[in-house]
Amino acid sequence: MAEPLLEVKDLTVHFPTEDGLVKAVDGISFSLAPGETLGVVGESGSGKSVSFLTVMGLIHSDQAVIEGEVIFQGQDLLKLPAEEMRNIRGARISMIFQDPMTSLHPYYKVGTQISEAVRTHQKVSKKEAHDQAVEMLRKVGIPRPDERAKQYPHEFSGGMRQRAMIAMALSLNPDLLIADEPTTALDVTVQAQILDLIDRLKQEFNAAVVIITHDLGVVAEHCDAIQVMYAGKAVEFGGRRDIYYGSHHPYTWGLLRSIARLDEDSKERLHPIKGLPPSLINVPPGCAFNPRCPYVMDICRTETPALLPSDGHHASACHLSLADKERILKEEVMARS
Amino acid sequence: MGRYLIRRTLFMVLVLFIVSLFTFIIFMKLPAGDPARRLAGSRATTPQELQAIRHSIGLDEPLLVQYGRFAKGLIPWPGFFLNKQVYFSWANNVPVSEEIYSRLPYTITLSLGAAAVFLVVGIPIGIISAIKRRSFVDRAGMVFALIGVSAPVFWLAYLMLYFFWFKLGWLPGIGVPAGEPILKSIALGRFILPWFALAFTFAAFYTRMIRGNLIETMSEDYIRTARAKGLSERRVIFKHGLRAALTPVVTMFGLDLATLLGGAVITETVFNIPGIGQYTLQAIFGGNFPGVMGVTVLAAFFIVIANLVVDVLYAFLDPRVRYT
Numbered sequence: 001m002a003e004p005l006l007e008v009k010d011l012t013v014h015f016p017t018e019d020g021l022v023k024a025v026d027g028i029s030f031s032l033a034p035g036e037t038l039g040v041v042g043e044s045g046s047g048k049s050v051s052f053l054t055v056m057g058l059i060h061s062d063q064a065v066i067e068g069e070v071i072f073q074g075q076d077l078l079k080l081p082a083e084e085m086r087n088i089r090g091a092r093i094s095m096i097f098q099d100p101m102t103s104l105h106p107y108y109k110v111g112t113q114i115s116e117a118v119r120t121h122q123k124v125s126k127k128e129a130h131d132q133a134v135e136m137l138r139k140v141g142i143p144r145p146d147e148r149a150k151q152y153p154h155e156f157s158g159g160m161r162q163r164a165m166i167a168m169a170l171s172l173n174p175d176l177l178i179a180d181e182p183t184t185a186l187d188v189t190v191q192a193q194i195l196d197l198i199d200r201l202k203q204e205f206n207a208a209v210v211i212i213t214h215d216l217g218v219v220a221e222h223c224d225a226i227q228v229m230y231a232g233k234a235v236e237f238g239g240r241r242d243i244y245y246g247s248h249h250p251y252t253w254g255l256l257r258s259i260a261r262l263d264e265d266s267k268e269r270l271h272p273i274k275g276l277p278p279s280l281i282n283v284p285p286g287c288a289f290n291p292r293c294p295y296v297m298d299i300c301r302t303e304t305p306a307l308l309p310s311d312g313h314h315a316s317a318c319h320l321s322l323a324d325k326e327r328i329l330k331e332e333v334m335a336r337s
Numbered sequence: 338m339g340r341y342l343i344r345r346t347l348f349m350v351l352v353l354f355i356v357s358l359f360t361f362i363i364f365m366k367l368p369a370g371d372p373a374r375r376l377a378g379s380r381a382t383t384p385q386e387l388q389a390i391r392h393s394i395g396l397d398e399p400l401l402v403q404y405g406r407f408a409k410g411l412i413p414w415p416g417f418f419l420n421k422q423v424y425f426s427w428a429n430n431v432p433v434s435e436e437i438y439s440r441l442p443y444t445i446t447l448s449l450g451a452a453a454v455f456l457v458v459g460i461p462i463g464i465i466s467a468i469k470r471r472s473f474v475d476r477a478g479m480v481f482a483l484i485g486v487s488a489p490v491f492w493l494a495y496l497m498l499y500f501f502w503f504k505l506g507w508l509p510g511i512g513v514p515a516g517e518p519i520l521k522s523i524a525l526g527r528f529i530l531p532w533f534a535l536a537f538t539f540a541a542f543y544t545r546m547i548r549g550n551l552i553e554t555m556s557e558d559y560i561r562t563a564r565a566k567g568l569s570e571r572r573v574i575f576k577h578g579l580r581a582a583l584t585p586v587v588t589m590f591g592l593d594l595a596t597l598l599g600g601a602v603i604t605e606t607v608f609n610i611p612g613i614g615q616y617t618l619q620a621i622f623g624g625n626f627p628g629v630m631g632v633t634v635l636a637a638f639f640i641v642i643a644n645l646v647v648d649v650l651y652a653f654l655d656p657r658v659r660y661t
Contacts, residue, residue: 090567
């Protein structure tokens with residue numbers, strides 16, 4: 001494998017609160033090659049957003065205890081002075097967010113907000129920055145971009161706003177784009193358009209992409225690798241095929257079963273994962289998933305399973321034996337789909 | 338916008354009409370007893386004298402005719418507006434318009450000065466408190482705000498007089514002589530204590546409001562976007578945060594300034610400033626209805642105008658607001 005673009009080593013992000021220590025991210029490690037697309041999947045509160053806000057340097061050290069390493073292009077971002085991190089943020093790593101309705105400033109014109117990003121990192125005139133903003137709006141497929149640039153966010157539809165956010169994020173040709181639930185707030189038809197757009201621009205700008213989502217269905221077509229997170233830890237990591245057709249973790253099975261399928265004519269109900277994600281202050285001992293796991297064993301309640309590779313870079317954190325996993329996968333999970 | 342302004346103006350006229358009607362009823366009709374008797378005061382009066390008073394101010398006419406006369410005097414047209422035949426002081430025959438015109442500069446000076454003080458004090462403390470949340474500076478700012486909103490103006494005014502005039506002798510004490518040119522009074526520092534006494538409560542209130550607004554704004558998604566762009570924290574706060582946090586303050590400021598222009602009764606009384614507020618008090622206690630009517634409608638006028646100005650201003654401050 002080539003030199004990774006981003007390598008996260010044993011990252012923990014703990015928030016001290018009045019109720020106790022919130023272990024939002026509790027020791028995750030992964031790496032991302034240049035131009036690769038990584039999907040990060042998990043329920044709300046699994047630590048997926050927090051870990052990437054930390055990569056962006058948007059979680060402050062006075063709010064949280066951050067440990068581990070975030071190595072981006074050979075530099076540990078966690079050790080960078082704030083000023084240098086600011087030069088990377090928005091220029092070499094950029095991020096788009098879940099709700100395009102509230103992520104743009106309501107009082108500034110869309111074009112101004114994009115050219116502000118350009119002018120923060122490049123020494124260009126207002127006019128040049130504005131032209132770049134219009135050009136970016138054109139690239140993300142906004143019709144009449146020169147007129148649209150002069151409009152305010154409230155004059156844009158949700159999908160158009162997310163396109164504008166993408167235009168802003170890519171305006172400095174970053175090496176890494178982090179998309180935090182980019183389609184969650186959008187209509188289903190618009191979701192596909194936005195994901196296709198991210199795919200296309202990723203090729204054009206030659207950027208690596210991280211798509212954070214709670215919906216395995218969303219990342220299916222668009223990701224090279226997938227990391228499944230639960231209660232602040234990575235429970236499974238693998239290529240797209242490994243996760244969809246050869247998953248080795250009961251939590252991932254649960255996620256796969258709960259995807260709604262249009263091609264299924266049976267009147268079968270969806271299979272939600274029973275129970276709720278644990279409180280991050282009081283994570284169950286052993287495997288955090290054990291209270292909800294249908295295959296729970298005694299060892300699961302006392303010992304935390306390590307994220308161990310089974311083959312290549314497919315890894316899962318589960319005490320079940322590989323044989324058991326293969327059997328359950330074949331008989332119970334795949335049989336249904 | 339044009340149609341909107343016409344509609345709002347008509348509405349303003351309606352509001353002022355209602356205010357004047359209620360003022361008339363409350364003052365002329367509701368108090369028990371004879372208005373003429375009240376006007377005569379403690380002097381022993383014969384029935385003939387009372388009748389003469391009644392006749393001289395038109396109390397012997399039907400109520401509607403009486404109100405109509407006052408209402409006509411509120412029509413902003415030369416010859417009608419505050420005409421001296423109706424709007425004169427029942428106590429000393431001085432026209433109400435003369436009183437208002439001579440007193441308004443004092444009230445305007447007091448209000449604008451106090452407004453400048455509370456903005457200059459309130460906004461920066463509010464911003465610093467919000468940015469340095471839970472720090473010592475924030476706590477100190479909030480203690481200041483708590484004292485400010487709880488301290489009554491008259492108490493504060495006397496406290497300040499005691500220290501800065503009586504004890505230290507830094508500033509002149511009570512009184513702005515009505516004969517002295519107002520610019521000279523300002524230059525002599527006669528307004529400094531009144532400005533600060535009047536501004537204190539407002540400053541405290543604005544500090545809290547701005548702190549609250551800014552803290553709320555800084556947790557918005559678009560602030561996270563601004564940070565994600567790599568903007569400096571200074572720019573995030575002052576360009577993106579304050580832009581949204583200060584917009585609602587404009588509304589409050591417009592209304593507060595209008596309220597002050599209607600007369601700061603307590604401050605003007607304590608510091609003996611010959612302004613509208615002092616006149617209001619004199620008119621009420623002197624049973625001088627034309628005076629009461631004049632200052633009440635004036636105060637109401639400031640409020641409705643401020644409301645309109647603020648609403649129109651909003652269309653320029655917030656691109657989402659449009660008037661049709």
